[in-house]
Amino acid sequence: MPTILLINDDGIGSAGLLALKNQMERLGKVAIVAPRDKMSGMGKALTASRCVKVMETRLEDGFGAHTITGTPADA
Secondary structure, eight states, X not given: OOEEEEOOSSOTTOHHHHHHHHXXXXXXXXXXXXXXXXXXXXXXXXXXXXXXXXXXXXXXXOOEEEEEXXXXXXX
């Protein structure tokens, strides 16, 4: 099965991210890396002025994911 990487710009707590993950699990192994905060409209922006931190987290359904302090493109 393929590994599917999900990244969004609405943040790790987005209901849409959880819904998409639930559908994609049927097609392969899912990995999620998303900004900690909502970053709509910043899909191509990169963080250059500070270090981007990566932290392990869990979605509402307990699924293990990673959140970052940077932008969607950093993910």
